[in-house]
Amino acid sequence: MSETSHKPSAVAHAATAPTRRELYEAGVRKRSNRVALLSTLAVLGAIVVLVPLAPGWESVQRAFFNGRVFAATFPGLLEAFVLNVAIFAWSAPLIAIVGLAIALCRDTRSPALFPLRLFGIAYTDVFRGLPVVLVIYIIGFGIPGLGLPRPWNSPYIWGTLALVLVYSAYVAEVLRSGIDSIHQSQRSAAASLGLSERDTMRYVVLPQAIRNVVPANMNLFIALQKDVALLSFIGPVEIFRQAGVYKSLYANFTPYVGAALIFLALTIPATRYADYLMNKQNRARR
Amino acid sequence: MMAKLSLRGVRKRFGDVDVCNGIDLDVADGEMVCLIGASGSGKSTLLRCMNLLEPIDDGSIWLDGSDISEPGLDAQPVRQKIGIVFQSYNLFPHMTAAENVMLAPRRVHGHTRDALRPKITALFERFGLGDRMDHYPDQLSGGQQQRVAIIRALAMAPEIMLFDEITSALDPELVGEVLDVLRDLRQQGMTMVLATHEMGFARELADKVCFLDAGRILEQGPPAKLFTAPREARTKAFLSRVL
Ligand SMILES: Nc1ncnc2c1ncn2[C@@H]1O[C@H](COP(=O)(O)OP(=O)(O)O)[C@@H](O)[C@H]1O
Numbered sequence: 238m239s240e241t242s243h244k245p246s247a248v249a250h251a252a253t254a255p256t257r258r259e260l261y262e263a264g265v266r267k268r269s270n271r272v273a274l275l276s277t278l279a280v281l282g283a284i285v286v287l288v289p290l291a292p293g294w295e296s297v298q299r300a301f302f303n304g305r306v307f308a309a310t311f312p313g314l315l316e317a318f319v320l321n322v323a324i325f326a327w328s329a330p331l332i333a334i335v336g337l338a339i340a341l342c343r344d345t346r347s348p349a350l351f352p353l354r355l356f357g358i359a360y361t362d363v364f365r366g367l368p369v370v371l372v373i374y375i376i377g378f379g380i381p382g383l384g385l386p387r388p389w390n391s392p393y394i395w396g397t398l399a400l401v402l403v404y405s406a407y408v409a410e411v412l413r414s415g416i417d418s419i420h421q422s423q424r425s426a427a428a429s430l431g432l433s434e435r436d437t438m439r440y441v442v443l444p445q446a447i448r449n450v451v452p453a454n455m456n457l458f459i460a461l462q463k464d465v466a467l468l469s470f471i472g473p474v475e476i477f478r479q480a481g482v483y484k485s486l487y488a489n490f491t492p493y494v495g496a497a498l499i500f501l502a503l504t505i506p507a508t509r510y511a512d513y514l515m516n517k518q519n520r521a522r523r
Numbered sequence: 524m525m526a527k528l529s530l531r532g533v534r535k536r537f538g539d540v541d542v543c544n545g546i547d548l549d550v551a552d553g554e555m556v557c558l559i560g561a562s563g564s565g566k567s568t569l570l571r572c573m574n575l576l577e578p579i580d581d582g583s584i585w586l587d588g589s590d591i592s593e594p595g596l597d598a599q600p601v602r603q604k605i606g607i608v609f610q611s612y613n614l615f616p617h618m619t620a621a622e623n624v625m626l627a628p629r630r631v632h633g634h635t636r637d638a639l640r641p642k643i644t645a646l647f648e649r650f651g652l653g654d655r656m657d658h659y660p661d662q663l664s665g666g667q668q669q670r671v672a673i674i675r676a677l678a679m680a681p682e683i684m685l686f687d688e689i690t691s692a693l694d695p696e697l698v699g700e701v702l703d704v705l706r707d708l709r710q711q712g713m714t715m716v717l718a719t720h721e722m723g724f725a726r727e728l729a730d731k732v733c734f735l736d737a738g739r740i741l742e743q744g745p746p747a748k749l750f751t752a753p754r755e756a757r758t759k760a761f762l763s764r765v766l
């Protein structure tokens with residue numbers, strides 16, 4: 238940023254009048270907004286004009302952007318999406334709890350608790366090292382295969398458990414980085430007051446650590462919302478599977494586009510919000 | 524008379540640096556001892572050793588005649604008797620001033636907030652912060668934060684207070700309000716050990732001044748003697764730089 242010289246001005250400005258610098262910056266802002274708008278319009282215009290010229294456009298339009306099919310399937314898709322939301326809603330708190338427990342396991346220092354620490358390390362290594370869909374297959378098909386009585390043979394339950402196991406590993410890592418980010422002087426201050434290590438963690442370190450990693454965890458939960466669709470591979474009729482059913486029924490891919498729109502309507506605002514929080518936090522730290 | 528706090532041959536190494544290199548020091552009950560010395564001479568480390576925030580490598584530390592430096596000893600009860608205030612305040616940023624102060628009495632002594640509130644309020648008012656109890660640290664000035672940190676340590680009713688350059692991070696016009704708190708404590712007869720660069724303050728109030736140099740107490744004595752007629756050449760050189 239350039240240093241402006243502050244020569245004593247002969248003219249006394251009224252308190253509300255914009256300064257020379259503010260006027261200049263407002264001008265720059267206006268010009269760059271105009272340029273951004275024009276270039277965006279140019280690109281959009283090119284897409285609208287050029288894409289329909291492609292040889293396969295007609296058939297793609299019929300297969301993916303069919304208004305009639307869209308109108309017929311959209312309400313059903315929305316209904317199926319309720320299951321996604323339900324699975325998300327009961328796995329998210331479980332993930333938060335298990336993730337926190339694993340993070341605390343990894344942070345234990347006493348030798349008696351070394352097995353816990355080892356468990357925490359093994360847990361995060363294993364579940365972060367596997368594709369989510371593989372864990373869903375193994376647990377979602379494997380455990381019901383033991384011949385458990387209803388309702389314990391439901392792939393819905395075990396598939397969700399698979400998501401909880403995998404995502405807890407990621408949340409644990411994020412929390413651990415949050416715990417590490419709390420400066421040693423905070424622990425010193427707590428210790429000097431005679432607080433136990435346990436109370437120091439619970440009342441001093443964790444509340445600050447959790448707050449610091451809210452944006453990072455939000456990104457994980459957005460990813461979780463999308464990965465709920467993977468459960469379609471083992472049975473529950475959530476939105477992705479419902480879209481597949483409609484696709485076969487209408488012999489048309491438009492239901493997938495509808496499903497995509499429903500996902501985006503949720504994930505884009507959430508992502509923007511997480512970014513906003515992250516930026517706010519970065520600014521506060523500077 | 525037996526000293527309240529005694530250090531005998533205390534050693535502390537970081538890597539291959541002897542940060543405390545055989546410290547002998549006695550602090551009598553109700554006495555105020557000032558540690559002076561160049562930056563890096565080991566003042567902070569010595570204070571942190573005194574309330575067992577740093578384990579010492581050799582020597583011993585005695586509180587009321589019992590050895591508190593015994594390896595493996597539970598440090599918690601000792602720390603409750605020896606409070607410390609840091610240069611950088613180290614308040615808990617996610618709690619109000621009052622919550623900062625009440626946390627340890629609640630968790631360690633099991634008092635309730637309601638039972639603590641009157642006593643805590645009296646402390647805040649005594650140090651001119653009666654209207655700042657429910658502010659968060661980032662809503663307070665440096666001088667106010669440092670006074671809250673002192674109140675937080677006092678709330679545990681310690682028998683000894685350690686202060687580590689508690690005015691060094693403050694704007695000059697805020698130093699006075701924090702030194703006034705120390706004067707107040709001095710009058711109440713609190714046993715105190717201060718690392719400080721406020722030579723005028725040390726001269727006015729200390730019973731004993733210790734000059735630290737490269738991890739040793741090179742010279743100690745009453746301020747009148749140490750400031751006016753230092754024995755060691757290095758003490759003279761240091762004092763001529765800071766006075
Ligand atoms: N935790 C630590 N690890 C390594 N070296 C340290 C640590 N704390 C202090 N030191 C070193 O010990 C010496 C004395 O530091 P300190 O006690 O802070 O001195 P003072 O408070 O007098 O400025 C310095 O050289 C410093 O770098």
Ligand SMILES: [Mg+2]
Nearest residue numbers: 566567568688
């Ligand atoms: Mg220091």
